[in-house]
Structure formats: C-alpha cells, structure tokens
Amino acid sequence: RFNPEHHDDLILAEDDDAAARQAMLNWRLARGLVSPEHARAFQYGIQAPASVVAIKPTGARKDAQVEVALRVLIAPPSAPSWEAETSGYVFPEALAALQVGSPVTAWYLPSDPLTVALTNDEG
Numbered sequence: 001r002f003n004p005e006h007h008d009d010l011i012l013a014e015d016d017d018a019a020a021r022q023a024m025l026n027w028r029l030a031r032g033l034v035s036p037e038h039a040r041a042f043q044y045g046i047q048a049p050a051s052v053v054a055i056k057p058t059g060a061r062k063d064a065q066v067e068v069a070l071r072v073l074i075a076p077p078s079a080p081s082w083e084a085e086t087s088g089y090v091f092p093e094a095l096a097a098l099q100v101g102s103p104v105t106a107w108y109l110p111s112d113p114l115t116v117a118l119t120n121d122e123g
Contacts, residue, residue, distance in 0.1 A: 031063055033089045038117035045107035045117065048076040052102045053083060065089035068098070072116060074106045084108070084116045094120060 025042055028034040034042070053071040060067035067089050075081040084106075090098060098104075098120050107117045 028089075033062055033065060034117070037112075037115045038086070038088070041107040041109055041115055041117040045109050046076070048074050048106050048108065050074045050104050050106035050116075050118065052098065052100055052104060055098060055100060058087065060089075062089055065091050066095070068095070070118065072104060072106060072118065074108065074113075074116065082113065084114045086116045086118060088118060090120070 022043075025034065025039055029036065029039045050072045053073050055071075056069045058067040058069055067087055069085065069087045071083055071085050073081055073083050102120065104118045104120055109115060
C-alpha cells in the first residue's frame with residue numbers, strides 16, 4: 001500500500017505475498033538500488049543460507065541508503081560451500097545487524113553462482 005501523495009513511502013503486504021515482493025523489487029530496480037543481475041537472482045535463483053565473511057562500505061549513497069561490498073560464504077544444504085563477492089544498498093541503521101558472521105539469505109543462479117543477491121536474516 002502507498003499514499004499517492006508520497007509514492008516513496010510503502011507499506012508491504014504480508015512477507016509471503018509474491019505480488020508485494022515483486023513490486024518492491026521493481027521499485028528498488030527502478031531506483032538503482034538493486035542491479036538487473038541481482039534482480040534476476042532474486043526472481044529466478046536458488047535460495048541458500050550464507051554468512052558474511054567481510055563487509056566494507058563503498059562510500060556510495062542512494063535514496064538514504066549506503067552501498068556495501070560483501071564477501072559471503074554460501075552454504076547450500078546439499079552442495080559444497082563457496083565464497084562470492086556482491087554489493088548492495090542498505091539503510092544505515094541496518095548495518096549493525098550486517099557484520100562479519102551475520103547470517104544472510106543468498107539467491108544465486110545455477111548458471112552463475114558468483115552473482116549473489118542477499119537479504120539480511122535479521123530483518
């Protein structure tokens with residue numbers, strides 16, 4: 001839901017609402033907060049647990065969010081683990097929950113397991 005007078009203020013439906021997730025992904029993609037490659041991983045990729053191995057701010061900012069570069073260890077339950085590098089925009093207040101060792105959820109395409117999109121498991 002959103003207020004037509006404030007298009008950027010959104011209230012999402014239930015977390016498991018596919019239409020709401022797609023609308024939010026489209027909004028982030030249109031604003032440059034997620035790359036087309038990461039959007040494809042979110043839409044069509046395989047979900048796997050992962051952990052942050054390294055995190056570094058890049059200094060870039062967009063829409064009150066900061067960009068971070070991350071190295072993550074992806075550990076699918078039925079496959080060998082691997083490390084991948086990725087980046088993304090997060091709100092500054094989310095950085096406290098996104099540190100080395102933090103659990104995250106990764107999405108990757110089997111055809112390109114080094115292009116990884118992430119969400120923070122802490123919300």
